Amino acid sequence: MIRESDDVIVRTVARLLMPFITLYALYVVMHGHYSPGGGFQGGVILAAGFILLVVTQGIDRVKRRMSQEKAIIFSSLGLLIYAGIGALCLILGGDYLDYGTLGRPLSVQRAEARSLGILGVEIGVALGVMAVMCAIFFAIFTPDQKNGRREQ
Amino acid sequence: MVIRELIAGFFVCTGFFFFFTATVGLLRLPDFYSRLHATGKGDTLAVLFSLIGLAVYEGFSLTSVKIVLIAVFMFLAQPTATHAISRAAFRCNVKPLTTPGGPNR
């Protein structure tokens, strides 16, 4: 089990940096098509911020914010968003991930719809990647019961 | 235009000089804690100088603001990293070298 770091400096600096790291990760996700970034990289940075939080605050306090079950739920949510947008295009008559067709309901031109579609997919991917990373992290670092029942 | 490049060049050069002293300090100093002195301080200042030099070379735009943001982040992060490493050493009770010029430990 990862205990809370009893070092004041590391804990405080991590606490002060956490919001900025997460916002920077969201910036990377949102600005996928202008600067280097996008769903995957943003998700990884989000997970890095999460790991920093776990290493400094200890796994128990972070469990209140993001437990194992929540991680699994978020990962499936991310996948749902990603596939959902694709399926939506399919329903509206286009190909699987053809964002142009999204334009008709949103009454927006094709190019605009395409960028919105990509943005939606990236958000889904980032959410999924971060949640899977957290789930892996939890799987490694929470000791299992011998009889296979996961210790709460 | 030339003055801006001159100032940028000057800052990057001093940054390089402090990087050089930090690396020499890292190699030459006999004791682990004194090595941390060199890298902790040397790298922080060298990064600050180089980043300010690049920001000046970049001129007044959003990217130079972002470069200054990285400088602020490094200004906060580098001492904390040095502190964390030296604390790990202290907790593993690594004794500092008390006799000057002792063996290279």
Place this chain on the structure above:
Amino acid sequence: MNTFFLIMGIGMCLLVMLCLFRVIYGPTILNRAAGISAVGTKTLIILLIIGVVHRRVEMFVDISMVYALLNFIGCLVLAKYLERTGEV
């Protein structure tokens, strides 16, 4: 101006080589950790110089910000691990 930055970049790489000596030779693990932290900050500057030389600073600034962040988190996690295992 480009050549000046190129020279600076190559100089930085030489300094990284010197730091690598400490990482390889370092008598204890902790010296290696200090060496890695030093190498991290130098590569940050090399990254930015490459961005300036290729005139794509906008992209490289984001990359170097992420690099500085991951380098910092790496150092913290490494220090916490070394402190726990206690063998030096």
Place this chain on the structure above:
Amino acid sequence: MEVTLLIEATESAFKILEDARNHAAGIMDTTVELMAEESRVLRDKKCRAIFTGAQRRKTRFHNFMGTAIILFIFWSLLSGHFDLFHLVLGAVCSLAVSYLFHDLLFVNVRIGNLRTMAWRFLIYIPWLLGQILIANMHVAALVLRPKMPISPRIIRFKTKLETDISKVTLANSITLTPGTITIDIRGDEFYVHALSHMVADDLYGGEMEDRVAHIFMEGDHLYLQDALDAARIYETLGV
């Protein structure tokens, strides 16, 4: 004759003025005492309110709004596109993040005035940059000389700072100033590795510790805060 009359008149006028002034001074003293009493009552009420829900909800909302504003500024700095879509996106993201981390940024901020603290911190940074410049000159001179005259030692000293943030600022400043690195903080004790005895002595002098205490309004600077409160109430009442 008229002259003496005139003199008497002015004297009596002066006397009346004198009485009025004493009377006014008397009123002033009573009002000051009243104020001190009232500020003490106010302070107790505020302290009690802090622990009751009302104030805590207020501070939590203040924290949330503070974090949201800072994060939105940070977002607008990062993203080059200032069109409506990206700004709204930024606002949504910063609100979401500050909802997640509202209790992280401003935990146990002292009741002392946040603006003065931030302002003093900004003034402190140039001094710190100067210190780190001197430190590197010192390291450069030390390292480039063939024989390196260092006599490293670990020293321990007690500090009078209370809050985390002030201890962290002091620790980082110690790491950045010439010849010293903070190794560990155990409660109030700082363990510092110093390169030479000369550096260790000026660390005991506590000059930097006073600066940090001044920034975060701690230690002997507590009375300053009370004076400020009294002055502010004094102004508002417009006595």
